[in-house]
Amino acid sequence: MTEKKMPLWEVFIRSRNGLAHQHCGSIHAPDAEMALIAARDVYTRRGEGLSIWVVPSAAIVASDPADKDMLFEPTASKVYRHPTFYEIPDEVGHM
Amino acid sequence: MYTQALNTLDPQAAAEDSVLEARFQARIDAEEKIEPNDWMPAAYRRTLVRQISQHAHSEIIGMQPEGNWITRAPSLRRKAALLAKVQDEGGHGMYLYAAAETLGVSREELVEQLLSGKAKYSSIFNYPTLNWADIGAIGWLVDGAAIMNQIPLCRCSYGPYARAMIRVCKEESFHQRQGYELMLTLCRGTPEQKAMAQDALNRWWWPSLMMFGPSDTESVHSGQTMVWKIKRFSNDELRQKFIDATVPQGHFLGLTFPDPDLAFNETTGHWEHGEIDWSEFARVVAGDGPCNRQRLAAKRKAEADGAWVREAALAHADKRRQRQAAAWRVAAE
Ligand SMILES: [Fe+2]
Ligand SMILES: [Fe+2]
Ligand SMILES: [Fe+2]
8 A cells, every 4th residue: 555644543532521531442534633523433423422532642652561560569568558457446437 | 243264373373482472371361351562472463463354344344235225215214223323333343443453453454455355354245235124134133143243252352352342242232123123114014025024034044144154163273262262152152142042033023034954952942053055155255255346346446536535634634734833933933
């Protein structure tokens, strides 16, 4: 194919009031405006969304899966960050 | 669905890094999802690219036989439903292409493989839609078979494919129900209408059974895709589930199936079917079905006719970007 490649966009949709935008897939479009139109057609045919974000896929920086242990494992031993680590007598009631 | 005939394994699979591969398989066995940046065997990646893209191609080519009837739908209600269904199939193709692209192939490459005839799509879409009842039969049988195949794919080990399949499955149910309702309306109509429904069932039944791919005794390669948890059930298991679910639905319509050997086995609780004509299946997969040439020609034409639009849109986006950059330069000076 001699055609120029169509840029890739990641699509995020807020499905309901009060919820955060969530990643739902990607689409190809020449610019941001058309990316929004395409995202609406592809990902919200049944009232799935109240708001759409499109982000150029190339702009996303991701952590390396190989660094998973280094990044996330240290919190596994930090049980004192959770409320259940602390003993409160029953007489005190719900806290 | 439309993942038939894809269970072919790459011969290069053997020479992978064994430590990484063992760790990979352990993750699969633990029902963990594999994500795009995770290490995976090259053969797993190739198998997925082939399966997901062939599935995407099937959704896209599958728009043609039904699209054929949009302008001739007998009522506004039926036309709206058919339009929505065909648009959904286009959407399914888009979800699936996007999932395949996370494995490192470009959309352009995938489309090129379809247009050149290198990539396959489901054999079912190479059959013609001759009358309005075919639209009912397709929704009921073809989407019904697709659902049978797609539900286990929602648990596929590759995350982006599994998530795409969850979206697809949510939408497929409407496809099957509108098709069955259409058949029911014809069957409760005039004798001529009922005869149309019967004729459509006669023509679509066997090709629908072929959608599940070769019999397990022939399909020697499905083993590895089961180990990788891409596939969860064998072709014959899925076909049997489909037959068991569909035959009573057909009888409710008051229709008969074009299979004199179709019989209920009281002991197993399953419907047993006659021999499938695998030579027909092989012919259609090889490109010699009733509509193979027509389907590809229509897709090539659509792609070629749209080329100037894509070019113009990209040029317009480029021009606007340059103007924007120039405006910022002026503002900065
Ligand atoms: Fe499908
Ligand atoms: Fe579909
Ligand atoms: Fe469908």
